[in-house]
Amino acid sequence: MSEQTGSNGASGHFAVSLGDFRTELAFEVDAGRILVLFGPSGAGKTTALRTIAGLVRPDAGRIDIAGRTVYEDGNGAGARPVWVEPHRRAVGYVTQQNHLFPHLTVSQNIAYGLRDRRGDSARRRVSELLERLRLDGLGDRRVWQLSGGQQQRAALARALAPRPDLLLLDEPFAALDMELRRELGSELRATVRQFDVPVILVTHSREEALALGDEVQIIDGGVTVASGPPLTALEQPGRGRVARLVGVENLLQMWVTARLPQDGTMVCAAAERQLETPLADGCAVGDPVTVGIRASDIILAAGPLPESSARNTWSGVVSSVTMRPPGYEVTLDCDGVPLRCHITGTSMEAMGIGPGLPLWAIFKASSCFLLSE
Amino acid sequence: MIPRFLLGNGRTDGGRHQASLGALAPAGVAATVVYVLFIGLPIVALLARAGQQEGFLAGLTGELVLQALRLTVLTSVVSMVVVVAVGTPFALLLARRRSTLLRVIDTFVELPIVLPPVVAGVAMLMAFGRNGLLGPALGGLGVTLPFTTAAVIFAQVFVAAPFYIRAARIGFAGVDPTYEEVSQTLGVSPWATFWRLTLPVAWPSLLTGLTLAWARAVSEFGATIMFAGNLTGRTQTMPLAIMTAMESSLGSALALAVLLLAMSALALAALSVLLRRTGSTA
Numbered sequence: 001m002s003e004q005t006g007s008n009g010a011s012g013h014f015a016v017s018l019g020d021f022r023t024e025l026a027f028e029v030d031a032g033r034i035l036v037l038f039g040p041s042g043a044g045k046t047t048a049l050r051t052i053a054g055l056v057r058p059d060a061g062r063i064d065i066a067g068r069t070v071y072e073d074g075n076g077a078g079a080r081p082v083w084v085e086p087h088r089r090a091v092g093y094v095t096q097q098n099h100l101f102p103h104l105t106v107s108q109n110i111a112y113g114l115r116d117r118r119g120d121s122a123r124r125r126v127s128e129l130l131e132r133l134r135l136d137g138l139g140d141r142r143v144w145q146l147s148g149g150q151q152q153r154a155a156l157a158r159a160l161a162p163r164p165d166l167l168l169l170d171e172p173f174a175a176l177d178m179e180l181r182r183e184l185g186s187e188l189r190a191t192v193r194q195f196d197v198p199v200i201l202v203t204h205s206r207e208e209a210l211a212l213g214d215e216v217q218i219i220d221g222g223v224t225v226a227s228g229p230p231l232t233a234l235e236q237p238g239r240g241r242v243a244r245l246v247g248v249e250n251l252l253q254m255w256v257t258a259r260l261p262q263d264g265t266m267v268c269a270a271a272e273r274q275l276e277t278p279l280a281d282g283c284a285v286g287d288p289v290t291v292g293i294r295a296s297d298i299i300l301a302a303g304p305l306p307e308s309s310a311r312n313t314w315s316g317v318v319s320s321v322t323m324r325p326p327g328y329e330v331t332l333d334c335d336g337v338p339l340r341c342h343i344t345g346t347s348m349e350a351m352g353i354g355p356g357l358p359l360w361a362i363f364k365a366s367s368c369f370l371l372s373e
Numbered sequence: 374m375i376p377r378f379l380l381g382n383g384r385t386d387g388g389r390h391q392a393s394l395g396a397l398a399p400a401g402v403a404a405t406v407v408y409v410l411f412i413g414l415p416i417v418a419l420l421a422r423a424g425q426q427e428g429f430l431a432g433l434t435g436e437l438v439l440q441a442l443r444l445t446v447l448t449s450v451v452s453m454v455v456v457v458a459v460g461t462p463f464a465l466l467l468a469r470r471r472s473t474l475l476r477v478i479d480t481f482v483e484l485p486i487v488l489p490p491v492v493a494g495v496a497m498l499m500a501f502g503r504n505g506l507l508g509p510a511l512g513g514l515g516v517t518l519p520f521t522t523a524a525v526i527f528a529q530v531f532v533a534a535p536f537y538i539r540a541a542r543i544g545f546a547g548v549d550p551t552y553e554e555v556s557q558t559l560g561v562s563p564w565a566t567f568w569r570l571t572l573p574v575a576w577p578s579l580l581t582g583l584t585l586a587w588a589r590a591v592s593e594f595g596a597t598i599m600f601a602g603n604l605t606g607r608t609q610t611m612p613l614a615i616m617t618a619m620e621s622s623l624g625s626a627l628a629l630a631v632l633l634l635a636m637s638a639l640a641l642a643a644l645s646v647l648l649r650r651t652g653s654t655a
Contacts, residue, residue, distance in 0.1 A: 055554050086557040087566075093558035099551050103573045112569075113559030162560055 009198050010166045014061030014071065016051045023047045023222040029166075029198040029215070034189070036213030036230065037202045040245060044222040045202040049168045052200065053093050054086035065089060066165035089166075092159030092197075096171040098151045100143040106130075106154050107139035113162040129157040132191065149180045156188070160195055167192070169201040173208065185211050206246055210234055218242055235294065236369040243371050249295035249329075249340040251371065256287045265311065265365045272335040276311040277368040290371040295329060297367035298341040301360045302351060311365040314339065318357045321348070328353075332361055416634065423631050428624025438628050440606045441614035448522065448610060449590040452529035456537050456586055461579070464541035465571075469550070479542075486535045493531050494599025501527070501600075524601035525608050529590035536589055540582025544575030577648050584644045588637055 008031035015024045023044035029035035037045045050056045063071040070089050074081030100109050110126045111117040130139050133153040173181040192199050209216050210230045217227040226233050226242040237243045254268035265276040304313050316332035327344045339361050423429050499505050501518045518524050548571050556566040594612040601608035611629050618626035
């Protein structure tokens with residue numbers, strides 16, 4: 001499980017208990033890449049991060065950072081127990097509240113982890129980081145004089161200054177507004193490449209996981225329930241539990257009624273409705289299936305599109321409209337099957353959408369995916 | 374008619390809270406005047422009388438006063454060294470660890486603050502006196518505590534330490550342990566983290582506690598006279614010397630009183646200056 005990654009990466013597997021709650025996790029991340037641990041609060045993500053940093057002691061397992069074993073339970077054959085204390089692990093740790101030291105200036109914060117923090121090399125390192133994280137001219141400020149985004153950048157600069165072998169980010173943008181989050185997110189990606197450091201980022205935001213992750217592990221109840229590239233793991237999750245975690249809006253209980261190998265699709269039905277999904281191996285006609293469709297993959301139209309490549313067109317009546325920033329969620333009642341669709345406020349106004357309006361829902365077969373429980 | 378300068382111009386809070394005081398404002402002003410006079414009048418009277426009292430200037434440089442001053446400074450400084458050395462790690466433990474035993478101890482830490490000092494003196498005699506609990510053991514070692522300068526320090530530590538420990542515990546509790554964890558991930562050992570992070574952040578609280586503890590040690594009377602006695606040059610600190618001088622030389626008594634007043638006022642002023650300086654950095 002814990003095959004050594006390249007000497008610049010980090011990997012490991014461990015079990016850790018906090019009271020009654022147990023977290024078991026295996027991870028692997030290469031330098032310059034971001035591994036996202038995604039899951040609801042209380043899933044064990046932060047505990048995992050703190051275990052890797054050495055702030056929590058696991059019960060079993062092994063953790064390697066940059067080719068060095070920092071934890072080893074010593075239970076394996078020939079293995080000796082290893083425990084490296086947090087301050088010897090060379091791990092950068094950025095928290096949601098940034099925890100910039102209140103008694104120091106921004107520059108002093110960034111220099112805090114440097115060996116000779118008053119020397120010339122430290123001064124050069126600090127000004128380099130101030131510049132790279134767009135904090136020029138703010139070095140002498142007190143931390144409370146910075147904006148939220150600047151504070152997070154300063155915390156990142158402080159973590160990067162001693163050239164850590166691994167960067168751990170615990171919901172680093174959660175306290176910021178949406179726009180700033182996007183801006184800092186793309187900055188983070190560039191910074192990680194530049195510094196060529198492996199990163200593990202914890203988040204409960206699907207958008208953040210999609211935007212930032214090279215790899216995603218979906219965590220729930222202390223275990224990894226799914227992993228893979230973000231688009232695969234988050235957009236078309238393979239399991240019902242994962243689908244609910246990542247917030248797939250439409251989960252339909254259906255039966256397979258026909259297989260169309262020539263199109264690479266199959267037909268599923270529920271009540272009066274049927275739709276086409278990608279052909280799945282191991283599904284026979286008559287089998288029950290759960291079909292997932294993301295609300296943002298559905299097009300709403302005032303009438304059926306006369307000629308379209310989309311294989312699925314359902315008619316329905318709007319049963320409710322709720323706000324879902326930045327847009328709206330429209331629930332369409334299709335003969336008793338509710339279908340949730342996301343649209344923008346502009347579209348909603350242009351089409352005059354409100355409860356009782358008959359509409360057509362159009363979606364591609366490839367937007368439908370099968371979930372195995 | 375309330376003088377304008379007492380109501381203020383609202384500059385400090387932009388006048389936001391003035392309306393909320395409403396009809397209570399005159400009562401508040403009256404109470405303030407009464408209280409300031411109550412505290413201020415005796416102090417003014419003391420200074421005024423000292424200025425005219427025969428023997429005041431001679432008292433200031435007299436042997437009685439100098440000996441008491443020297444002893445008070447010496448014992449209070451040693452007491453504070455002991456209080457800081459023992460009280461700081463103790464307060465840190467109280468602030469960081471949660472155990473039933475520590476919670477019980479925490480409750481009793483402040484007992485000496487509410488205990489009459491005379492009782493503390495008697496209790497210390499029962500513990501360390503010649504016929505006390507540890508008396509024979511100490512005697513065996515050739516150590517006699519009561520009526521020595523060491524006893525003065527014992528008495529001061531006993532009554533003053535809680536002031537420091539309480540403030541330090543609050544100060545340390547105010548430092549979120551996550552700061553210390555972040556410091557460690559930056560390669561700084563727990564020991565260095567204490568010096569570079571925890572201590573500077575908790576500094577204003579420690580300083581306030583230390584000032585209060587020192588003031589309490591300097592003014593200590595009851596426990597000292599019970600446990601250490603009133604021996605000139607050995608156990609007669611300034612408060613004790615005042616009592617002795619009142620019987621013979623009012624000039625010396627006033628000199629001691631004015632000196633103590635000046636020391637207290639200086640400590641308070643120094644504290645506020647130091648706090649303002651760290652306040653701009655914290």
